[in-house]
Amino acid sequence: MVIGGTTPLMLAGCEDRLSALHPAGPAAALIATLWWVMLAGAAAILVLVLVLLALAFRRGGGPSAGDSRGEAVWIKGLGLGFTMTVLAALTAWGLWIGERLLPRPGPGVVAVEAQGRQWAWRFTYPDAPGRVTEGALHIPAGRPVDVRITSADVIHSFWVPRLAGKLDAIPGHVNVLRIQAWAPGEYAGLGAEFNGPGYRRHHFTVVAHDAAAWDAFLAGETP
């Protein structure tokens, strides 16, 4: 899984702070793999369709088979059989991945809270009551983290492309997103739901600490 997500990255170039295709955690990696497989499959299907289309012009209009044969081949075979097979397989795989990304309880899960507002993010930590950070979310590296996402005003969306997909912050609701960073470091995060004139600058950073630094953070030291 991990490998599948990372190899094709070389294509992505160097500006990859926000790249969903340069995963730095298991969720983003799984999704990146899904993307590469879908891209290959889509390319193959596109080529198939275009070749069939081109051949229609190449055949010098031979005697055409009856409509019922045509229907069997084109509509039942390709239209129903082919599309259904491909789609069923893809959907099943997609759902399986989706299940794996859910925030299931487990050992070592850390909970943090993210609150979006126009145009900033505020983070709090149940493990360190009273601790509040603005614009930077601190997490331990290598451990699953559940972000409880809420909003103080309009709808926002919490998105750290290199770690996981996005999840909305909706007034009156609490949404929980599972993220995890493989290694300590800083990861760019974005507000990803349009929220008015300040939208472009609705950024934040995720800071992943190694175990020692995380303990220090919880103990109240300024990172």
Next chain:
Amino acid sequence: MTDKPRLTALRLHKALHPIWKNDPGWKGRFTTVNNNDIGTMFILGATGMFLAGGILAMLIRAQLASPRSVFMGPEVYNQIFTMHGTIMMFLFAIPFFEALTVFLLPGMLGTRDLAFPRLSSYGFWCYMIGATIMILALVAGVAPDGGWFMYPPLSSSAFSPGINTDIWLLGISFIEISAIGAAVEVVVTVLRYRAVGMTLDRLPIFAWYMLVVAVMILTAFPPMILGSLILELERAFDMPFFQAEHGGDSLLWQHLFWLFGHPEVYIIFLPAAGVISMILPVMARTTLLGYGWVVAAAISLAVLSFGLWVHHMFTTGIPHMGLAFFSAVSTLVAVPTGVQIFAWIGTLWKGRPELHLPMLWILGFFVTFVMGGLTGVMVAMVPFDWQAHDTYFVVAHLHYVLIGGYVFPMIAAVYYWLPVLTGRKRFFRMGEVAFWLVMAGFHGTFLLLHWAGLLGMRRRIDSIEAGSGWEGINLLASISGFVLAIGFALVILDVAVNAFVAVRGRRNPWNAGTLEWATPIPGPAYNVASIPVVASRYPLHDNPGLPVQIARGEGFLGNPVRNRRETLAVSVARAEPEFIAVFPQNSIIPFAMAVVTSVMFMAPVWKWYGLMLASALGVTALAMCWAWQGGSRRDEGLLDAGRGVSLPPHTEVPCPPGWWGSLFLLLADGVLFGSLLFGYAFLWTVAPNWPPPAILEPGGLGPVLAAGGVVLACAGIRLADRAIRKAGVPWIRLGASLAGLAALGAAAWTVFGGTTHDAHAYDATLWVIAGYVVFHAGVAGLMVLFLMARIRAGYVSARRFGDARVVRLWIDYAALTAILGLGAAWLPGWLA
């Protein structure tokens, strides 16, 4: 021998023309109810909106070309992209295919006009006036700026205090009238007004598609109209539908919007698919492969498209099991799409395709739309959408499907039907150049934007930042965007030039088999000189002499002795002649009513509620004049319809066209009501801060009034109906019905007394439900009064009781929704 038929054809034309012609001069533009004229004006209007939306697209691309090309602040940029999306979706895409349908459908079906000519005119003018208002708002700098899906709370008054959002909510709702009107028309036209013998399995495939689309419009637009209405109520009167702290939920908007928004995408795609299914077989000199399969695919697409709106909400935190269902349906919808694609390719294999210009655009469609469909399947995968959602990946995807799947086929349609539209043949070769510019420009603009999205470029950002990693892609996209724009401009220029200077072509240049090619070009106002009899899907292939026979009046109604606008209505399934419909004369009422309706919709923007009420009265008065114009004061009995058949006029059949129109209008109305109950249930079960602090006490009076009212209203109209058919005097029975409706209204009124509209989303919802009941009781009551006046004036007799049937339908509807609505409102109180 050869001269004689021409002579009769000419004489017939000379007889029909004065009956169907427009008023002279510029006044005729405003009073015309003819589908050819309205279609043409509609096409021009929608094309103008495409240009406007395109100019905004160019502003967007200029702004995003590089980090240094920024020339708009976010306040302006947000208006620009919102209006780009809004114009393209609501003012271009939907109106353009409606325009094409208004123009082409009667010809294809071999009939003389659409079912409700004045409704065509009203719809068109509502559209034109509404579109003008939206453009003026943009010029004045008060255009909406919350994105084309206007999510609250961003669009609530707390975060968007200006009038921008009100203009969107009210302006778009106003424009939807034209969509609903056109949909009612198309359904009734396809079901009732066709050539004789054109059974449902002989319908031109485009008519099938449009039937499906029209039903979809009737079922998809109401949720959004409801959403706009309640958001406007929240903004104007603080009714907290979307405010979490008072039991509202912003997710309710998303559900209502996407309940409309997703079917909308197929509402836009299916007409294009219909166009392709018409053109492609002709270009391949063959017939469509798998007609029945294609029809089934269109229908299943329509049905499925109502079950997958949640795929626009994958990131809102809905439980994964729920998402799994919607993800599966979203991929399932690709199956009927695949069936159509392969049916078309199979058609090409079956025939001998030729590369005329329309075919070229269809090939452009294939390449582009298939790619858009494939990325669509990708975003239907929940985990992938978590990354791609709200990025340029989605922007690219939606343009692949909208431009590839809609604009390209529409251009093919314009070139294909150009001979019908303008009666001329293409002359220059500018079209091919334009095609290649568009193809290169399009893929240059959007292909790599998928990639930018995956690199983290969010949609709707107002500029791109240096060092983001996607500057190169955006520069390329902007340059290509201008190439694309030049290409589209050339297409429009090419069509315009061809319309004005090219040589006159021959009839049916493509050798097509369907009836729109049977009339002279450009088509006369009456479309067909007589209603033909057909025996297959391709009547012109069976019988190349058909056009002459039609022109000579050898079909039905080929002898206009009664000197009024008549056409033939057929039975739904078997297309046997059923009655003669008499169409209205030219009229200024639709235009006047559109103007007054626009005042009614726009006055609340400035909170001029007095003006709103006054214009509502104006609309009612005009509607009554409108309805008064139809009908007859004497029994005509069976009339000669030609070909030895005698038929009654529409005034003397049990279910006149107005009844059919009402039926489908009530379908839309019923969906709106259903959405309202859905909203109520949704808030109750999902929204935060429920149950409400205080629950309405049903008491005794309300329920008694409601029960008595329902019985009285329904029984009264039934007994009156029976009396009318026996030539009896129905006054007392109609009076009883009226009293029943008044009791229903009073029952609903008790709800207002027991709740406070702005206390909680619960109260607010009950107010809307009660308001709905009061409104419908009122409308039905007005109809009863109208019926009484008609009876007095002699428009109703034992043979002419259609009006009473229409009123009965509305009363039944009012009673049914009152029971359901008030029951739902009182239920919690009863249970408590």
